[in-house]
Amino acid sequence: MMKFTQSIRKLFANEDLNFLLTNRIPRHTATVWMGWFSKIEIPWVRDLSIYVWRIFTDVDLSEAKKQSFKSLHDCFVRELREGVRSIDPHESVVTSPSDGIVGECGSITNGQVFQAKGFPYKISELLGASVDPQSLEGGVYVTLRLTSAMYHRFHAPYQGKIDRVVYHSGDTWNVNPIALRRIEKLFCMNERAMISMRIGSAQHQIYLVPVAAILVASIRLHGLNILLNSRYRGDHNIECDLTCTKGQELGWFEHGSTIIVFAPRGFELAPGIKSGEHIKMGCSLLTLPD
Known part of the structure; x- marks a missing residue:
């Protein structure tokens, strides 16, 4: 079984094949279908889906709050056990909103x-x-890529207030490194939400941009009783007044994707933040201005 899994992963490591299979298909149709399929709660469908998913990924469910899931979707958006992530408490630190790989x-x-x-x-x-x-x-900016095996919820990087969410409908290109090296302005074409947030006593304005992707075009935000996806027909500029604390859960991707963090002049990348680094939610990502 191990050799079979390794062979499958090696096959999909081929850039041309990976790009073909994840982008040259009806992306919107595949995404809508996966949204429906992943929520099926029939036990054999759930078990087979999770089994196949684990062939392609190194998903680790040991940190999950529960070990029994109603569906593939329930497993994807799993919560973590209390205490498995530490939130950097220093006031000079903006933490990573999610697990991810720094792009x-x-x-x-x-x-x-x-x-x-x-x-x-x-x-x-x-x-x-x-x-x-x-x-x-x-x-400064930081791009955080979430693989399908990762924890998919995202959290407030600092205490503050969300004052606006702007939803941009768009395509569902894959956002893996292979596609990013081939499709110009890919993030700007994909479905995404821009979360505007004021943080700290100086009311610094930062922005979190969760970007959806193929099979992942749904974003859930707490405090907004809506699911942002291609079928959303409401106001795309949503005024908010949502107070949050550092590390507080803000929402989740239906499956996994990318979060881009933008901060104004005076902020700096935290030590060790560079392309290719793996980071956990709650770890130091940026430092605030003196």
């Missing part, structure tokens, strides 16, 4: 950042007209 990160220059080496995009194209790109000039 591109660094400075925001000329209103531009990178999704992959040689593939820049304008933050105005990602965040939309409600954000002045000059307010982030000289600031």
